[in-house]
Amino acid sequence: MADHVSGDDGRATTPRPERQRGATRLRGGHVGSSTTDQRLLDSRGPTDWVHTDPWRVLRIQSEFVEGFGTLADLGSAIAVFGSARTPAGHPQYELGVQVGRRLAEEGFAVITGGGPGAMEAANRGANEAGGTSVGLGIELPFEQGLNTYVDIGIDFRYFFVRKTMFVKYSQGFVVLPGGFGTLDELFEALTLVQTRKVTSFPIALLGVDYWGGLIDWLRTTMLDDGKIAAKDLAMMTLTDDVEEAVSLMVASRQA
Template sequence: MKDRYKGPVLERRGQVEPGTTDQRLLDSRGPTDWVHEDPWRVMRIQAEFVEGFGALAELGPAIAVFGSARTPADHPFYAIGEQAGRKLAEAGFAVITGGGPGAMEAANKGACEAGGVSVGLGIELPFESGLNQWVDKGINFRYFFARKTMFVKYSQGFVVLPGGLGTFDELFEALTLVQTQKVTSFPIVLIGTDYWQGLIDWLRDTVLAEGKINAGDLDMLVVTDDVDEAVSLMVAAREDRWPDPAPERPE
């Protein structure tokens, strides 16, 4: 059998598939498992990026707030999350969270009640369902990497409340992007000195001591118990990026 091109893909010898793509598309008698195969997933992935970019392109300055979905409503850090969301909204930021319960819900609630823009970027998980009630603009994603792109593209900084593996993932991804200069003017503030101090000590006493990071890498993190300090750092970074006191997102 001759060589065959399937769009940009070259097929030879045993890799040549019988029939054509159009034939399989138009033949209703064929199998339906194609909707679960990689080429079709590419379209779904593309759709997630298109939907995310379309929904958030005109959001304006925004801060992502991360933290545990397991933070109960009567926990002190739930109240701190509310306070952070409210003060960020009052400072003119949209607030972006993962859209789930716990600390994410708290930040969305604070922003919503302050009259700010409360955004939730949800993810399909087996043990969580839907976006919290305080999300005004929400997008649900199938794919973590598409969701993460939206956080980084549309946030000018991260406020990180105590959390678990998901929060650590988001935190260290942000640190990596700053370290590698993929993003600039991007403050990262950890709220809760008692919770985070052990991590900072380990980074300094073990990771830095063994030469796995540079001393300047630790300067990427600010640890505080003061929500006002966290917000002021975000405002300073915004003014650095957009000196105009009434910034507009560049085209």
């Protein structure tokens, strides 16, 4: 389509090119040589754009949408954390199986990082008890992927998206012995509870011998130095008793 421009004598002169682009009308030199669909479907050209921040934003958005869409109808759930390095048959592995089983028997879905070790143990306990076993995996250069006991699995590229899913869809955390990743999730939850970003969120540490030293340090160093308050330590329950940990989760659901 073209637009005719009139000269001084009122007669039409050479028509200017014209194009509609979405809601925008372009004329003259602003009309391009290709359409939006053509540029979309043309696979030629540089591919650097897939590594730009605007493209990453869309990728991050898609992970949130996928996570929310998959977990929205999950119901009551508890996240269980622990080391990927815990071998099957180890007492800590068996502890994870017990936790997953008991949570499932109480009607909770069990959410883990979906990996091996303690995560596999909790997923296994929930799966074998007929409960819902969820794994939120993360892209890592050395991770083996989701364990075979996961019923609903989502793989994430970004840690912060994955961590949001843990907190949004869990009503509490049970923390088995673990390493840096476990500590990261633990202190993320503690910070959110301390700052009242989440409420009624119980946190149980399973393994008195393992976690006792950390609690002592928090009490004798951070608390004594005024960096935290006494009530902050009360956000965690330290125990060796699976039933106590599960009861804490049940009581929070009923509150």
